[in-house]
Amino acid sequence: MFAVYLVITSLASAVVGLAAIANLIGHDYPKKQADQLRVPRSWMLPLGVMLAAGSLGLLAGFAVPVLGLLAAAGLVLYFLAAFCVHLRARDHHFGAWSAFFALAAAALAVNVAYY
Template identity: 40%
Template sequence: MSTTAVVLALVGAFMVGFSAASVFLEARWVVEPLAQYGVPRAWWVWLGAAKAAGAVGLAAGVFVPAVGVAAAIGVAVYFAGAVVTVVRARAYAHVPFPVIYAAPAVVALALGFGG
């Protein structure tokens, strides 16, 4: 596993963890768009939990490679779903945000993170 992949996984863990905390703390810049996209408020805690699990999994993947691979795939799928949600809401200017959050995990996986 390359140093670059590990660093990217840890950066990704921090970013996704920050995103999870933002949902849990109901940061206005996160929850207002969620409401505008039509995401039910009842889902917010579950979405935050999924992000938190992804962050923990990316960090743990440094020590347990299989967990890192599963977490990186989960983070990629989660944020792909976020892109779909944003596009369905026709908020095209917001598409880069979930892509930016997914990028470190996806690139780390491509570089051999977990292998």
């Protein structure tokens, strides 16, 4: 069970961490998504910080399990809010969102199952 927990949590942390970096450095893709979803570009930095905190929290969960649990739950809530933003903007392209949400939900599930 530890191997599954390790792989899923590490993968989720890496993918969310890359998304955080894209937001924090001002990559074109998050900017284009923000414009399309009518999210102010000034939110890119705080959203990137939240993603980075979630990614680092997942990794910290290896040492302090409650941090991993809270980080995974926070990421699930983050991506549920992102889903609501997509619906509000009438954007029904959920491909990338589905991958991010599935990884966050899987990280939460294995965290609960392992501990």
